[in-house]
Amino acid sequence: MAEAVDFSTFVMARPDGACEMQLAVEGVHCAGCMAKIERTLGAMPGVTNARLNFTNRRLTVDWRRGEVEPGAIVEKLEAIGYRAHPFARAAEDEEARQAAFLLRCLAVAGFAAMNIMLLSVSVWSGNFTDITPETRDFFHWLSALIALPAAAYAGQPFYRSAINALRHGHLNMDVPISLGVLLALGLSVFETATSATHAYFDSAVMLLFFLLAGRYLDLLMRKKTRAMAGNISALKAEVAHRLEGGRVTTVPVVALRPDDEILVKPGERIPADGLLLAGTSEIDESLVTGETALKRVQPGDAVYSGSMNFDGALTLRVTATGERSLLGEVERLLEVANARRSKYLRLADRAAQLYAPMVHLTAAFTLLGWLAFGAGWHTSIVIAITVLIITCPCALALAVPAVQVVATGALFRSGVLLFSGDAVERLAEIDTVVFDKTGTLTLPEPRLANARGIAPDLLETAARLALASRHPLAKAVARESSDRRPVAGAMEEPGRGVRAMIDGAEARLGSPAFCGIDVPAAEQAESTSVIAFRHGTRTAVFQVRQTLRSDAASVVAALQAKGLDVRILSGDRNEAVADVAAALGVSEWRGEIKPADKIAVLEELKADGRKVLMVGDGLNDAPALAAATVSLSPITAADLTQAQADAVFLGEKLQPVLDSVEVSRRARRLMQQNLWLAVIYNTIAVPIAIAGFVTPLIAALAMSGSSILVTLNALRAGGRRRAPAEQATEEAAVMLPFVCH
Amino acid sequence: MDVLVYLVPVALGLGLVGLAAFFWSLKNRQYEDLEGASLRMLSDDDLPGN
Numbered sequence: 001m002a003e004a005v006d007f008s009t010f011v012m013a014r015p016d017g018a019c020e021m022q023l024a025v026e027g028v029h030c031a032g033c034m035a036k037i038e039r040t041l042g043a044m045p046g047v048t049n050a051r052l053n054f055t056n057r058r059l060t061v062d063w064r065r066g067e068v069e070p071g072a073i074v075e076k077l078e079a080i081g082y083r084a085h086p087f088a089r090a091a092e093d094e095e096a097r098q099a100a101f102l103l104r105c106l107a108v109a110g111f112a113a114m115n116i117m118l119l120s121v122s123v124w125s126g127n128f129t130d131i132t133p134e135t136r137d138f139f140h141w142l143s144a145l146i147a148l149p150a151a152a153y154a155g156q157p158f159y160r161s162a163i164n165a166l167r168h169g170h171l172n173m174d175v176p177i178s179l180g181v182l183l184a185l186g187l188s189v190f191e192t193a194t195s196a197t198h199a200y201f202d203s204a205v206m207l208l209f210f211l212l213a214g215r216y217l218d219l220l221m222r223k224k225t226r227a228m229a230g231n232i233s234a235l236k237a238e239v240a241h242r243l244e245g246g247r248v249t250t251v252p253v254v255a256l257r258p259d260d261e262i263l264v265k266p267g268e269r270i271p272a273d274g275l276l277l278a279g280t281s282e283i284d285e286s287l288v289t290g291e292t293a294l295k296r297v298q299p300g301d302a303v304y305s306g307s308m309n310f311d312g313a314l315t316l317r318v319t320a321t322g323e324r325s326l327l328g329e330v331e332r333l334l335e336v337a338n339a340r341r342s343k344y345l346r347l348a349d350r351a352a353q354l355y356a357p358m359v360h361l362t363a364a365f366t367l368l369g370w371l372a373f374g375a376g377w378h379t380s381i382v383i384a385i386t387v388l389i390i391t392c393p394c395a396l397a398l399a400v401p402a403v404q405v406v407a408t409g410a411l412f413r414s415g416v417l418l419f420s421g422d423a424v425e426r427l428a429e430i431d432t433v434v435f436d437k438t439g440t441l442t443l444p445e446p447r448l449a450n451a452r453g454i455a456p457d458l459l460e461t462a463a464r465l466a467l468a469s470r471h472p473l474a475k476a477v478a479r480e481s482s483d484r485r486p487v488a489g490a491m492e493e494p495g496r497g498v499r500a501m502i503d504g505a506e507a508r509l510g511s512p513a514f515c516g517i518d519v520p521a522a523e524q525a526e527s528t529s530v531i532a533f534r535h536g537t538r539t540a541v542f543q544v545r546q547t548l549r550s551d552a553a554s555v556v557a558a559l560q561a562k563g564l565d566v567r568i569l570s571g572d573r574n575e576a577v578a579d580v581a582a583a584l585g586v587s588e589w590r591g592e593i594k595p596a597d598k599i600a601v602l603e604e605l606k607a608d609g610r611k612v613l614m615v616g617d618g619l620n621d622a623p624a625l626a627a628a629t630v631s632l633s634p635i636t637a638a639d640l641t642q643a644q645a646d647a648v649f650l651g652e653k654l655q656p657v658l659d660s661v662e663v664s665r666r667a668r669r670l671m672q673q674n675l676w677l678a679v680i681y682n683t684i685a686v687p688i689a690i691a692g693f694v695t696p697l698i699a700a701l702a703m704s705g706s707s708i709l710v711t712l713n714a715l716r717a718g719g720r721r722r723a724p725a726e727q728a729t730e731e732a733a734v735m736l737p738f739v740c741h
Numbered sequence: 742m743d744v745l746v747y748l749v750p751v752a753l754g755l756g757l758v759g760l761a762a763f764f765w766s767l768k769n770r771q772y773e774d775l776e777g778a779s780l781r782m783l784s785d786d787d788l789p790g791n
Contacts, residue, residue, distance in 0.1 A: 031780035054777030103767060111760045115753060135745070142749060 005239050005250040007070035010086035014062075018048060021070055023059045024231035026083040028052065033082070040080055044068060056227040059084065087234035088254065095223055102216045105154040109209040112150030113202070116143045117700075120202040124697050133195060140192040140199045147185060147201040154208050155181055157215065173352040173397045176359055180392030181207060187385045200389055203699045207394050210707045214398045214405075221408045222421070229417045229648065232635055240264075240271040243315065256318050264314045266494060267470030270307045274316035276300060281312035284446075284472065287638050288619045290438040290571030292546050294529070306619060306638045308472055311495045330595055333623035334644070337599055346422050347671055348400040355393060363387045366690050379692075387689040390699055395681055395706035399674030402714035407667035410718045414659040415650040416632075423646035426630040427660055428668030429611045433559055434602065434628070436616035437570035437580050437591075441556075442546040443652060444617070444636040448476050449528065449543045458540055461502055462533040465490060465509050469498040473531045474509060476544045505536035517541065548583065555654040556584045562661065565610075569598050571620045598624035615657055617641060632657060667717045674710040681706040 046067025463481030468490030497510015577591035614628035649656035
């Protein structure tokens with residue numbers, strides 16, 4: 001560990017004088033890891049408590065104020081083999097509170113439903129045998145005693161959402177739900193007071209229970225996704241070297257403020273936007289502009305967060321965002337794109353807007369019809385309300401969220417983290433896919449392009465030597481080594497290369513001049529960087545460049561086979577884009593375009609009535625992601641870009657893009673099926689209710705039956721059994737606890 | 742059927758005790774780490790000499 005990092009921004013001081021910090025931990029596989037971490041930290045003097053949450057891989061550490069340096073905790077973990085990084089957690093706390101509230105509502109509704117059902121079953125069976133009216137009334141009053149407070153508490157999520165929708169002049173699914181529940185309860189109290197045979201307390205509470213279960217699962221899935229994404233970004237969070245009066249302190253990037261002066265060493269990513277004060281270097285701005293050729297920078301130039309610094313040490317002053325050229329333009333475009341973005345109307349809400357008025361009209365006509373037939377006010381109102389109870393959209397309200405939960409879970413397993421709730425529905429609608437090139441179709445880091453043409457033993461030696469260097473080109477070479485131990489005694493000469501004695505001969509890896517090798521100009525293509533290697537008398541020249549993701553061609557072909565129009569929009573030079581487009585069989589592409597042009601192209605496509613999926617990672621893609629119908633980003637994307645995406649995908653493959661299209665299309669089909677099931681249920685149940693034949697028993701059976709049916713159907717969204725190979729790796733993962741230590 | 746007069750409240754009371762126990766466990770953060778709990782029982786931290 002080079003220098004201690006100042007993590008004080010992540011430490012939370014508690015009123016009792018203790019300090020607390022939460023960390024995301026990487027590499028925890030089993031009970032052994034958990035015990036090891038907790039025991040090691042617990043043994044640190046001053047630490048009062050260390051507890052690892054295995055579900056979300058987060059560690060909470062408490063210590064007495066002033067006795068432990070937060071950086072020491074991270075170092076300690078690193079020493080026993082776990083990478084950890086603290087994180088700020090404000091946003092997730094709100095979600096946790098919401099989940100806890102829903103769970104409490106669910107518990108109350110479950111308790112009430114069970115107990116009322118016991119009483120109701122007695123009444124139903126008693127109605128056929130010998131129950132006395134007094135006993136029935138007693139049971140009904142008891143049910144009321146349980147149901148009224150329970151519904152008042154457990155129904156809160158629905159009432160709030162319904163009132164909120166009505167206040168804004170909308171109708172959502174919660175309006176008929178709330179109305180149905182309240183009317184069922186009101187009618188039942190009235191019937192109980194008049195010693196009638198039927199009361200609907202059970203239906204009302206059971207309905208709440210089913211719906212709450214659906215909502216809770218939905219929220220749980222989202223929480224899991226969010227926690228995973230939070231961990232990844234915390235672990236990715238890089239540190240910056242801040243200059244304070246001649247001293248260098250290492251601080252987490254989130255602690256940087258405008259006008260701070262920071263030092264960026266060779267081989268590091270620039271942690272914040274800034275103005276270059278001193279030093280010259282070549283930087284790779286591909287994450288910012290999509291451009292793959294290196295750019296030379298000198299004092300006075302503006303540099304952007306996410307750029308990779310190749311050669312020299314740079315000193316820069318952090319500038320506030322939105323101040324200058326590119327970033328300012330991107331932010332302005334983002335505002336425009338977000339303002340223009342039409343709010344997507346969810347399938348369920350669209351269904352509700354048709355459904356709610358229809359149901360309420362049916363009930364009204366039922367009332368008028370029975371009155372016209374001279375049935376009397378009491379009977380007519382009771383029948384009209386039973387129509388509302390039986391049509392209370394339990395199945396309809398579960399139809400979409402149930403599928404969503406299963407689909408989000410399936411996507412989670414294939415490495416796609418969905419952030420927005422309706423992204424599944426929007427993904428299913430797309431007919432055009434627009435890819436960014438650099439970092440999206442290609443891998444985010446450059447790779448060695450000519451590994452096959454080099455003697456394996458020479459490559460291995462070069463790769464082990466490369467492990468000692470921080471230079472990005474050396475890292476691409478280092479990736480080829482099978483032995484991860486660096487060569488002992490390696491010396492790095494900044495800006496030139498790295499050298500060491502290996503097997504009695506000097507080995508040098510670095511610029512061609514450093515190795516004394518002449519590289520013919522013909523071998524230096526514009527998009528390729530060259531790094532040379534000499535070991536004794538043997539030499540090699542490595543070519544490093546952006547390479548396509550391994551499955552890019554097959555995924556693009558599969559997307560095209562699904563009838564999707566695949567296009568490429570890139571900020572890189574035309575020749576580079578043309579090569580990639582040709583390799584992938586994409587005929588529609590454009591290179592050298594600015595963020596504003598990307599939006600313009602998307603707006604044009606949308607004006608043609610197309611639904612566009614935008615996949616991109618660069619800062620220059622952020623406005624386009626916001627403008628698209630739905631958007632995906634690789635997890636390596638710039639932070640601002642990721643914030644605009646509806647989902648991010650993990651790993652080095654492009655497969656998740658294909659998976660997300662497939663899963664969401666299947667999910668949408670199932671959602672529609674479910675809505676139809678709900679409609680069929682209603683066309684059968686409503687005439688029975690209008691005719692006045694519905695008893696509480698029928699209502700309870702019909703409602704739970706239809707809810708269970710749509711839930712079972714939703715389970716199919718998870719997809720068929722996976723291929724044997726994937727299962728084998730999963731089995732290996734299950735075995736891991738026993739082989740870990 | 743006089744027995745109902747006290748049996749039913751007893752049954753309800755038991756149900757409420759269950760509900761209260763659930764709330765207690767929720768407040769006590771028993772559901773925060775379900776996967777971890779299944780692994781923790783495998784470790785022998787509670788044995789003397791460990």
